[in-house]
Amino acid sequence: MTPERLRALLAEVAAGALTVDDAERRLAWEPFEDLDFASVDHHRALRQGFPEVVFGQGKTPEQIAGIAARIAPRGDGFLATRLADDAAEMLAAKIPAIELNPLGRTAYLPPAEPVARKTRGSVLIVTAGTSDLPVAEEAAVTAAAFGNPVERLTDVGVAGIHRLLARTDRLRSASVVIVVAGMEGALPSVVGGLVAVPVIAVPTSVGYGASFGGIAALLGMLNSCASGVTVVNIDNGFGAAAAASRINLLPAS
Incomplete structure (x- = not known):
């Protein structure tokens, strides 16, 4: 109900x-x-x-x-x-x-009678690489199901940071940014240094041996020097979207 x-x-x-x-x-x-x-x-x-x-x-x-x-x-x-x-x-x-x-x-x-929810704006989901897309799509579907406008920005990791810097207008137009990254997990720190809105970091289990199934990315994100970055569990796109929704959705009047 x-x-x-x-x-x-x-x-x-x-x-x-x-x-x-x-x-x-x-x-x-x-x-x-x-x-x-x-x-x-x-x-x-x-x-x-x-x-x-x-x-x-x-x-x-x-x-x-x-x-x-x-x-x-x-x-x-x-x-x-x-x-x-x-x-x-x-x-x-x-x-x-x-x-x-x-x-x-x-x-x-979808619900039988869709409810128009009031939001602060859109949730932007940013992925470091194409290998991170399964987790990012879990976040995207969840955020949309919870009533958020959702946008995607894919394959803009630090190995080619110019791809991200060329799209900073999209970063700044979002109300909440979910950043999904594996390997060393550096991308949320970069995004956190560019925007004034909440950044939710999602470490993924993508990476070679020393990434330890996402633990290296998790620790890198937890130790971010960028302010406003919070971190969910490894591969937890759902949890990131649920948190973003609580930030982005306005109370019903």
Whole structure:
């Protein structure tokens, strides 16, 4: 249940179009649902503005589809991340309207009645290299699903910094910048030194042996000398987009 649906329900009660008992029954059905293998949180949207997001890694296709079957019919939208190919195929077969992003390994079903959200501006997602795109696309799909205008700036890492410097106008026009980089993780520091808005750094596991699966990039970003740079976990595009949304989305009036 979203805040908008709750207000609509309360308005029906106030107008006499819905009895208190009927409203109570609707609300009693909402908090969570026990599926044996999962407890689906149906009040996540009411608390946080978007329904529970399903993390697909480690779940079977049947489990993911079972959770989707309980969330999607409510009309508030559905998002799953870290999907294996077989899970994505099962979701597409069961929910034809779902939008798959194979590169980002996501599945997104828009809400039945899209809500126009007020934002401070756009979320710009910057990638150091093409190898960082899977994590960047996870962030892009998530940010868009949460109601943000999303822009992308790809393959502008420090190995050819002129590619970034030629596009500083795009950096400065964003309200929040998510920077996705592997290897030594230097790009967020560069971006942090060029903009006056929040920069969320995402280390990726891309790199040779001494990158230690993203730990080198993580430590480099945590030790950034540029102010305003915060860091999420390795390969956590979803977490970066969720944080960016909390910064960028304005409260409903």
